[in-house]
Amino acid sequence: MAHSEGLSHPETRLNRPVRPILCDADGRLPHESEFLKQLGIRVREMRAQRDMSRRELARLSGLSERFVAQIEAGKGNVSIVRLLRIALVFRGDGPAA
Numbered sequence: 296m297a298h299s300e301g302l303s304h305p306e307t308r309l310n311r312p313v314r315p316i317l318c319d320a321d322g323r324l325p326h327e328s329e330f331l332k333q334l335g336i337r338v339r340e341m342r343a344q345r346d347m348s349r350r351e352l353a354r355l356s357g358l359s360e361r362f363v364a365q366i367e368a369g370k371g372n373v374s375i376v377r378l379l380r381i382a383l384v385f386r387g388d389g390p391a392a
Contacts, residue, residue, distance in 0.1 A: 328369070331366075331369045334366065334373070335367045335368055338366055342367075349363045352381065355384040356377075356381050356383075358380060
């Protein structure tokens with residue numbers, strides 16, 4: 296095998312067709328959708344463990360009840376800052392706590 300046959304050179308890779316990244320109906324990559332789904336499940340579990348309503352979690356975190364529902368459904372594209380607000384409520388250090 297010649298040297299150029301066994302190695303992938305940058306100029307060779309540029310000539311290969313690029314496969315499109317397949318997104319779901321929400322425009323997310325499959326890994327992103329799965330992450331948001333698992334995050335939603337965990338938020339719902341944590342809220343249930345504390346016998347807390349969505350309304351209460353929303354009030355304590357400074358988020359809307361609708362947004363909390365979207366997160367729990369795996370649909371809300373939650374920022375790290377909003378996730379921190381939820382985590383602080385569960386830890387007992389929430390903004391309104």
